[in-house]
Amino acid sequence: MPELCGIELSTPVINASGTYDAIAARSVFGDELLDDFPFSAFVSKTITPEPRAGNAPRRIWETPSGMLNSIGLPNKGLEGFLAEDLPRLAELPVPLIVSIMATTREDFANCVERVARRPEVAAIELNVSCPNVHSGLIVGENPSETEALLEALRPQTEKPLIVKLTPNTAAPAAVAAGAERGGADAVSLINTLKGTAVDPASGVPALGNGYGGLSGPAVRPVALEQVRSVRARVGLSIVGMGGISSGADAAEFLALGATVVAVGTESFRDPRAGSRVAAELECTLLSERSSAPALHLD
Numbered sequence: 701m702p703e704l705c706g707i708e709l710s711t712p713v714i715n716a717s718g719t720y721d722a723i724a725a726r727s728v729f730g731d732e733l734l735d736d737f738p739f740s741a742f743v744s745k746t747i748t749p750e751p752r753a754g755n756a757p758r759r760i761w762e763t764p765s766g767m768l769n770s771i772g773l774p775n776k777g778l779e780g781f782l783a784e785d786l787p788r789l790a791e792l793p794v795p796l797i798v799s800i801m802a803t804t805r806e807d808f809a810n811c812v813e814r815v816a817r818r819p820e821v822a823a824i825e826l827n828v829s830c831p832n833v834h835s836g837l838i839v840g841e842n843p844s845e846t847e848a849l850l851e852a853l854r855p856q857t858e859k860p861l862i863v864k865l866t867p868n869t870a871a872p873a874a875v876a877a878g879a880e881r882g883g884a885d886a887v888s889l890i891n892t893l894k895g896t897a898v899d900p901a902s903g904v905p906a907l908g909n910g911y912g913g914l915s916g917p918a919v920r921p922v923a924l925e926q927v928r929s930v931r932a933r934v935g936l937s938i939v940g941m942g943g944i945s946s947g948a949d950a951a952e953f954l955a956l957g958a959t960v961v962a963v964g965t966e967s968f969r970d971p972r973a974g975s976r977v978a979a980e981l982e983c984t985l986l987s988e989r990s991s992a993p994a995l996h997l998d
């Protein structure tokens with residue numbers, strides 16, 4: 701059975717933070733969603749210490765084989781999440797991973813401690829990489845900042861800490877090594893790649909924030925290379941993501957050393973994508989096993 705940092709999973713396919721609103725999905729699909737949930741663990745949208753309204757519209761812009769977003773982490777804040785969302789997310793039939801971001805180590809540590817204390821939470825993902833919020837960039841671009849953050853957070857909980865790496869740095873593997881030295885249990889990658897677009901109708905930036913983060917199939921080769929380089933550098937578990945829309949895509953990440961994979965943008969096109977990718981992946985892995993030669997990576 702697949703597992704991530706000791707958490708047993710029914711399949712190797714989880715969701716990417718911020719790309720599947722399980723509470724909204726349940727209100728649309730009803731309790732049937734619980735009988736056939738598309739992911740083997742649920743990662744929440746990133747929460748911050750205080751409520752955030754998010755960025756000005758427009759927040760989404762379609763690009764060739766992908767999309768740009770500048771959502772800007774709208775969320776209810778720690779207290780609102782703990783009081784309102786966590787009890788509802790705890791009703792999902794899968795382990796819950798809560799994504800957290802803060803602008804100071806003290807705030808980060810407080811959020812980790814408060815969230816980890818809740819028995820409903822299986823693990824915590826630390827968002828040090830969101831390209832829409834300046835404070836997130838600094839830590840995730842820098843190995844020693846990342847190491848120091850982990851050193852501050854590690855004493856707050858024994859639950860697994862997963863560091864969500866930013867791809868917007870020259871050396872993501874060095875940042876992963878910093879996370880490992882600081883005591884992280886896993887890294888997840890990639891977050892969105894910084895990008896922008898101009899609305900041809902108006903000649904001004906298409907996104908209200910001026911720029912955003914690119915995701916979807918267009919980023920997959922970049923994500924695969926970063927997973928390969930991170931795997932070569934650290935022994936941590938890896939959650940691989942970036943443009944996965946089929947089982948064959950997911951198999952590429954696993955072949956390069958990802959422990960499990962996450963589906964993001966594809967869920968906007970197909971809300972059942974998680975289940976489909978998991979089923980296709982099983983077929984892909986079975987047929988790979990029965991048809992040599994194996995994929996050589998060196």
Ligand SMILES: Cc1cc2nc3c(=O)[nH]c(=O)nc-3n(C[C@H](O)[C@H](O)[C@H](O)COP(=O)(O)O)c2cc1C
Nearest residue numbers: 716717718746769890891915916942943944964965
């Ligand atoms: C609309 C949208 C919102 C996102 N929100 C978050 C977020 O709150 N926290 C986070 O760590 N990543 C966030 N991401 C990044 C995804 O989790 C994922 O790392 C990225 O989109 C690459 O995977 P994909 O190409 O499969 O979408 C968001 C991505 C999108 C498209």
